[in-house]
Amino acid sequence: MHTGSYIDGAWYQPKNDRLIRNFNPANSSEVIAEYPAATAECVARAVAGASEAFKTWSKVPAPERARVIWRATEIARGRVEEFGRTLTTEEGKILAEGCGEIKKGISVLEYYAGAGTRLAGRTLPAEGRDVFTYTLRRPLGVVGLITPWNFPWAIPVWKVAPALVAGNTCVLKPSEITPNTAAHMVEIFEEAGLPKGCLQMVVGYGDDVGQAIVDHPDVKAISFTGSTATGHKVYAAAASRGAKVTCELGGKNAVIALADADVDAVVASVMNGAFGSTGQRCTATSRLLVHESIVGQVTEALVAGAQALKIGPGLSEGIQMGPIVDEQQFTSVLSYLEIGKSEADCLTGGGKVEELSEGYFVQPTVFGGVAPDARIFQEEIFGPVLSICTIKDLDEGLRYANSVRYGLTSSVYTQDIYEAMRFVEGIETGMVHVNEPTVGGEAQLPFGGIKDTGVGDKEMSSDGLNFFTEEKTVFINFDRGTKRDFNR
Numbered sequence: 001m002h003t004g005s006y007i008d009g010a011w012y013q014p015k016n017d018r019l020i021r022n023f024n025p026a027n028s029s030e031v032i033a034e035y036p037a038a039t040a041e042c043v044a045r046a047v048a049g050a051s052e053a054f055k056t057w058s059k060v061p062a063p064e065r066a067r068v069i070w071r072a073t074e075i076a077r078g079r080v081e082e083f084g085r086t087l088t089t090e091e092g093k094i095l096a097e098g099c100g101e102i103k104k105g106i107s108v109l110e111y112y113a114g115a116g117t118r119l120a121g122r123t124l125p126a127e128g129r130d131v132f133t134y135t136l137r138r139p140l141g142v143v144g145l146i147t148p149w150n151f152p153w154a155i156p157v158w159k160v161a162p163a164l165v166a167g168n169t170c171v172l173k174p175s176e177i178t179p180n181t182a183a184h185m186v187e188i189f190e191e192a193g194l195p196k197g198c199l200q201m202v203v204g205y206g207d208d209v210g211q212a213i214v215d216h217p218d219v220k221a222i223s224f225t226g227s228t229a230t231g232h233k234v235y236a237a238a239a240s241r242g243a244k245v246t247c248e249l250g251g252k253n254a255v256i257a258l259a260d261a262d263v264d265a266v267v268a269s270v271m272n273g274a275f276g277s278t279g280q281r282c283t284a285t286s287r288l289l290v291h292e293s294i295v296g297q298v299t300e301a302l303v304a305g306a307q308a309l310k311i312g313p314g315l316s317e318g319i320q321m322g323p324i325v326d327e328q329q330f331t332s333v334l335s336y337l338e339i340g341k342s343e344a345d346c347l348t349g350g351g352k353v354e355e356l357s358e359g360y361f362v363q364p365t366v367f368g369g370v371a372p373d374a375r376i377f378q379e380e381i382f383g384p385v386l387s388i389c390t391i392k393d394l395d396e397g398l399r400y401a402n403s404v405r406y407g408l409t410s411s412v413y414t415q416d417i418y419e420a421m422r423f424v425e426g427i428e429t430g431m432v433h434v435n436e437p438t439v440g441g442e443a444q445l446p447f448g449g450i451k452d453t454g455v456g457d458k459e460m461s462s463d464g465l466n467f468f469t470e471e472k473t474v475f476i477n478f479d480r481g482t483k484r485d486f487n488r
């Protein structure tokens with residue numbers, strides 16, 4: 001396993017008393033890796049090397065750049081289980097989810113490799129006669145990519161792949177909690193023949209190397225995923241020096257289940273949305289707004305489902321839910337459970353798993369009778385915690401669902417096409433589902449939220465690629481300059 005930073009084609013650890021310490025969240029006494037954290041000086045080196053590499057990488061024809069992505073994709077395909085194990089060991093989600101995330105990243109790699117032959121501008125009509133007008137997309141230069149711990153493979157992949165295929169060079173700062181999975185991504189690009197300097201990785205802390213990337217004058221764009229508080233600071237700092245910025249931030253996603261909903265489908269969806277990946281997905285279902293006529297039935301099934309979940313280390317056979325990622329998140333989720341107990345009815349769960357005290361295990365928790373102004377209804381908890389609130393109709397559901405500051409994803413369960421369409425129109429989220437879970441994203445579809453969840457371009461799809469380019473508008477006059485009316 002590679003540890004440390006990767007600068008100009010070599011693994012590197014600076015002298016620094018401040019250490020990166022990675023633990024297995026299923027057994028916090030197990031140290032996975034320990035080494036000196038990267039420093040602002042490492043960022044300066046990484047940016048300088050990436051600036052140098054940009055001079056040649058940006059001139060490589062896009063289809064040839066794409067072939068490097070294809071080769072990396074094939075290498076990743078052969079190492080799914082190995083990468084999934086690294087991911088589970090440092091992040092905690094169960095192995096099936098870890099391998100699922102690796103495969104999701106591979107789909108994203110495939111999509112952007114294909115984009116190398118479709119890096120298109122637009123051809124549009126000109127006002128004047130004998131004038132040809134079109135646009136070109138060109139890379140930005142060195143881009144800074146800052147990623148969180150909850151998808152330590154998929155998020156670095158969905159930022160790095162479009163940035164590289166568009167001709168940029170990258171300085172990636174993965175979360176200091178989960179850098180070992182990101183190191184595998186570096187390995188596949190290295191093995192695929194990506195020239196040195198095109199992908200630099202600095203493994204350090206946000207207040208140090210993260211900030212240094214955001215503030216560096218030669219970093220032309222910042223793509224950030226993480227908390228809303230940090231994202232807003234990053235946005236302000238990068239935008240104030242004129243850099244392009246996109247931020248994907250927190251979520252507080254709701255499922256609305258109307259009176260005619262398929263109850264079994266609602267229960268299956270919410271079980272997966274609330275407790276899958278230990279509730280640590282930005283697209284997790286953390287609120288269920290359910291019609292008064294079915295609330296009893298749905299709640300009973302969800303409580304039974306939560307109680308039946310097998311909790312334990314993600315690498316063990318038959319486990320359905322792993323631990324919380326680290327001590328800080330563990331403490332934060334436990335404090336929300338206490339807040340919840342003072343605000344609503346705790347129907348199951350509500351604390352740590354006492355018999356698994358070697359790791360950061362939290363009981364899957366269901367709160368009933370949650371008021372829409374409760375903190376557990378309004379704030380992102382980022383753990384296996386579901387708040388259930390009763391509604392009279394879709395209008396009330398929409399009002400409660402939209403009452404939060406976030407707007408990432410949502411879902412409605414109904415058989416009624418009119419109600420479904422009213423939901424699609426009325427819900428304030430960047431992604432909307434009908435009769436399916438709130439979770440997930442696909443390479444070819446724009447991913448991202450509105451309100452306090454997101455600012456800047458969406459990710460994945462062509463939007464994710466466009467973010468890493470700037471558009472040039474070209475006017476070519478072929479009337480030999482004799483007939484043009486410049487006052488038109």
Ligand code: TXE
Nearest residue numbers: 147148174175206207210211226227230249250282380382
């Ligand atoms: O996020 P941070 P954390 C939410 C979730 C979670 C909370 C805290 O609610 O409980 O955020 O998680 C880097 N300049 N989400 O503390 O701090 C940092 O090193 C530049 C939701 O992990 O935002 C890491 O690489 N970078 C979210 C990245 O930012 C800085 C996913 C994210 O860290 C920096 C993750 C700075 N000043 C957390 N400070 C989602 N919705 O998917 C930190 N970083």
